[in-house]
Amino acid sequence: MELYLRNKQLVLEFGKYRHWIYTCMLSFIVSATVLCVYHFFLAKEGDYFNKMVSDAKAVAEKEISLSGRYASRLRTAETTDLMYAASSAAKAVVAIRVAVDPANPEEDASPQHGSGVVISSDGLIMTNYHVIQNANKIEITLSDNRQFAAEVKGYDVYTDLALLKVEAASLPFLLFGNSDSLTVGEWVLAVGNPFRLQSTATAGIISAKARQIQLLDREGIESFIQTDAAINPGNSGGALVNTAGELVGISTAVMSESGRYEGFSFAIPSNIVQKVAADITRYGSVQRGWLGVECVSVDQEIARESGLPFVSGVRIQTVQKEGAGANAGLLEGDIITAVDQLEIQSYPQFIALLATKRPGDQLNIQFFRNKKRNSRTAILKNQSNTHERLAVLNTGILQKLGLEIRDVTSREKTLISGAGAVILSVKKMSQASLVHLQPGYVVIRCNKLPVYSARQLADAFEENIGQTIRLEGYYPGFPGKYPYEFVIAGEK
Secondary structure (H helix, E strand, O other): OHHHHHHHHHHHHHHHHHHHHHHHHHHHHHHHHHHHHHHHHHHHHHHHHHHHHHHHHHHHHHHHHHOOOOHHHOOOOOOOHHHHHHHHHHHHEEEEEEEEOOOOOOOOOOOEEEEEEEOOOOOEEEEEHHHHOOEEEEEEEOOOOOEEEOEEEEEEOOOOEEEEEOOOOOOOOOOEOOHHHOOOOOEEEEEEOHHHOOOEEEEEEEEEEEEOOOOOOOOOOOOEEEEOOOOOOOOOOOEEEEOOOOEEEEEEEEOOOOOOOOOOEEEEEHHHHHHHHHHHHHHOOOOOOEOOEEEEEOOHHHHHHHOOOOOOOEEEEEEOOOOHHHHHOOOOOOEEEEEOOEEOOOHHHHHHHHOOOOOOOEEEEEEEEOOEEEEEEEEOEOOOOOOOOOOEEOOOHHHHHOEEEEEOOHHHHHHHOOOOEEEEEEOOOOOOHHHOOOOOOEEEEEOOEEOOOHHHHHHHHHHOOOOEEEEEEEOOOOOOOEEEEEEOOOOO
16 A cells, blocks of 8 residues: 555656656757757768868969969059058159259359159148259159249258249148157158159168257257168158158258268158248248257266256256346256156257247246256247247348348337338348348338338349349448449349
8 A cells, every 4th residue: 555655656746747857858859860960961061061162262272373364463562551651752742953053153053953842732842952052943843744943932041941832733742740759660751853763762760860960050950860761862852751641851861971872861850841831931931939048968977967867958058148048047057858848858859849939939948957856938039039020031032132131120110210121141242242231231211112021122122123223221330321222133
């Protein structure tokens, strides 16, 4: 009886879980069936398909590699940033041919050749001043072989830059990049016309920044980009571009004993180039901001004497009386370490920074004095020691006359009770020098008409080519008025 009850209990338990047990058994049978079908049928079919794909790839590779039928469809390399940069720059770089007028008739008058960079669609072109120096006629050849006569809009001997203009529209041009952001080791391209080979591109890296190579005059601004991209005669004035195709410099010089490329090339940083172009376009001349101090780079000895924890910055040697630096409270011996939060490493870097500023600009200067950090705010001045931005003109008819002129300052206006124009410089053996016109002369009348600006005086010279012109004015500090009369040589 007890055995019967136990068996009945088991039967009841089995009935309770029967559905779950049948479900598990069915799942096992289905899984086993799927695995068998895949193993005996589908797996073999998949292996066969994979083998077909592999064989097809092998045939295709041999066809591409050996047949030669696809060679014309393939590039020698994938498109890279250098290719894009070269393509962009080549369209905007022009060839320059200059007919020179030598001061000495016995000198060689053969044409000069160089390069230039289009920086606006309406025909503004940057180049080196030494490319167009003493130019009698300037001819520009675009990348599409069209030719134009170019006019000199302005130049700056201190940076060796000149701005030209051609009468054209919709020209391809380069955008300015930030030369301060360049890094040593970064790839760049030099694009120009070496040895009259139009649109030649050479590649290299940034080798160094803020180089001073004693190329320009004592007052010249040298803070060159050094690169190992090949630059040769004819490259001067051409473009140095980064991999984005942006203009980061104007190729200017090489360092060699042969006059040819020997591994080192130098370019003017684009931040200086852009500022010079903007100034000439807006004011007719470069508006250079003067701090009124002379400095030298900090070396190990200066750092030790000053108790500096580093060897960088510039030490002030002299401070100009009533200059911007003096007004800000800077003293001899101060060591400038940063300007507007930008760390100063050397004197070339420092003057390059100042070259991007204008009179009236404010600078926050950080410096060490007596081993303590200090800061001052300086307001830059111009060469006349005022904060004004004055137009200085030296192109066109003025260049032929040998004159450089500027507007009068506010202080000068009060002294002469009006406006006028000041003769800044007179070139030796020029037409103006023959009548003994001297720098400092203030022109207040031209052909009996009042002179209100340098531009008005330049226009008067232009209008009277081939005719007699009479100037009336004075020399500050000398009594009386001094008239000058001469015929402006040439034909309209």
